[in-house]
Amino acid sequence: xxxxxxxxxxxxxxxxxxxxxxxxxxxxxxxxxxxxxxxxxxxxxxxxxxxxxxxxxxxxxxxxxxxxxxxxxxxxxxxxxxxxxxxxxxxxxxxxxxxxxxxxxxxxxxxxxxxxxxxxxxxxxxxxxxxxxxxxxxxxxxxxxxxxxxxxxxxxxxxxxxxxxxxxxxxxxxxxxxxxxxxxxxxxxxxxxxxxxxxxxxxxxxxxxxxxxxxxxxxxxxxxxxxxxxxxxxxxxxxxxxxxxxxxxxxxxxxxxxxxxxxxxxxxxxxxxxxxxxxxxxxxxxxx
Ligand SMILES: [Zn+2]
Numbered sequence: 001x002x003x004x005x006x007x008x009x010x011x012x013x014x015x016x017x018x019x020x021x022x023x024x025x026x027x028x029x030x031x032x033x034x035x036x037x038x039x040x041x042x043x044x045x046x047x048x049x050x051x052x053x054x055x056x057x058x059x060x061x062x063x064x065x066x067x068x069x070x071x072x073x074x075x076x077x078x079x080x081x082x083x084x085x086x087x088x089x090x091x092x093x094x095x096x097x098x099x100x101x102x103x104x105x106x107x108x109x110x111x112x113x114x115x116x117x118x119x120x121x122x123x124x125x126x127x128x129x130x131x132x133x134x135x136x137x138x139x140x141x142x143x144x145x146x147x148x149x150x151x152x153x154x155x156x157x158x159x160x161x162x163x164x165x166x167x168x169x170x171x172x173x174x175x176x177x178x179x180x181x182x183x184x185x186x187x188x189x190x191x192x193x194x195x196x197x198x199x200x201x202x203x204x205x206x207x208x209x210x211x212x213x214x215x216x217x218x219x220x221x222x223x224x225x226x227x228x229x230x231x232x233x234x235x236x237x238x239x240x241x242x243x244x245x246x247x248x249x250x251x252x253x254x255x256x257x258x259x260x261x262x263x264x265x266x267x268x269x270x271x272x273x274x275x276x277x278x279x280x281x282x283x284x285x286x287x288x
Contacts, residue, residue: 135179152193
């Protein structure tokens, strides 16, 4: 069969761990593995452009009962004439004339047109969903703890606080039951009105403030869900958490728990370092 002309339908954002699907296209990659594209998948792929949440661990169960392991799942794209896997994508997701697809890499070929069942490892998914929700919640608490360091108007987060996270984030990594965010406190951030004066000395108090905010939010067991504009891979999706202050939305393509009760308690640490003269702040979260 030919390459698909529409985005892969995805259901992992609703929490799905399994679905039946049809193989639309498969081809062998340069490393000898098979790139398999399905019409629909519950397997979360890594987005090489912003690789915060790793791919799910998954397998494809064939009609004959054989189980084919998925060694990686990668957001990819096609213009109808060729398949571009991960970092080879020349266009931004959502570009007209391109279909954005989940490529499931396997060691075994599966014929086009065959019906398969996607089976995702629920343990790893739960741990990554916990880590990803912790990441967004902690970013809001960090914004609050940093609010008095801004001297100019700056974009606000969903709680009406200066959005330090959006202004300074360099990279975000979702771990099992936790996250690591790196923020660059560079000249352009300081020009926007952020003060780093005395930050090193203030770190313990900032951590205390973040953990106090988080403990208050976790105690509410607020519900969490993912809103989406449509079922396709590149339709916009949002993490939505019903905090006591407001219903907060953050653009997000990952997976999440359904309640803050699932996070238990959340430990946070902050570490200030120096990257070739630019101060760098690293925040780690760990749910227990
Ligand atoms: Zn996210």
